[in-house]
Amino acid sequence: MERKASSLRFTRGRLAALLLAVVLVTIVVFSLTFYHLCLHAKRMEVLTQGDGPLWAFEQGQLDILSQEADGATVYGGSGCRVTVRNGEITAVTDENMGFSKFYEGGVLTSVTFDNPLAEAAALCTPFSVNSYVQYTVRTPEEARTIRAELDRGGTAALEARGLRCWALGNGYLVVET
Numbered sequence: 001m002e003r004k005a006s007s008l009r010f011t012r013g014r015l016a017a018l019l020l021a022v023v024l025v026t027i028v029v030f031s032l033t034f035y036h037l038c039l040h041a042k043r044m045e046v047l048t049q050g051d052g053p054l055w056a057f058e059q060g061q062l063d064i065l066s067q068e069a070d071g072a073t074v075y076g077g078s079g080c081r082v083t084v085r086n087g088e089i090t091a092v093t094d095e096n097m098g099f100s101k102f103y104e105g106g107v108l109t110s111v112t113f114d115n116p117l118a119e120a121a122a123l124c125t126p127f128s129v130n131s132y133v134q135y136t137v138r139t140p141e142e143a144r145t146i147r148a149e150l151d152r153g154g155t156a157a158l159e160a161r162g163l164r165c166w167a168l169g170n171g172y173l174v175v176e177t
Contacts, residue, residue, distance in 0.1 A: 043113070054174060063077050089174055106174050
């Protein structure tokens, strides 16, 4: 029995289409990977370096912007905003860096930040895209558990779990990651 060598024969059109498909798939995979790396970098920046508004609040550099009917007081200035309700910080916003942090009982529950793709879409298209990405750091139940643990045992119990507690000079306590 004689064996014939199999060979793939492509016409120029099919070869060009295959090459184009490979290039397009490579571009899509690279773009998605790059986008997710940008999201991760921005999230880590917000979680680790996003203390500017709290520092300004602690230093007394923020003025009272409004007092809401629900008992919330909003402090602000220089692109920073801090919301205090019932003696606890509930939200922190830094418009310069484009992020917000939300707290329950002084415990960080979620962060939101400008979508990195929104700026690229605004630069490359005539559309204005105002979008943000939200990450949940912990659930409200976890925040309440951490707050109860904090009230029972102080900050030492939280520091043993690797949580960063920030006791502001003006009497507020914030628990970060």
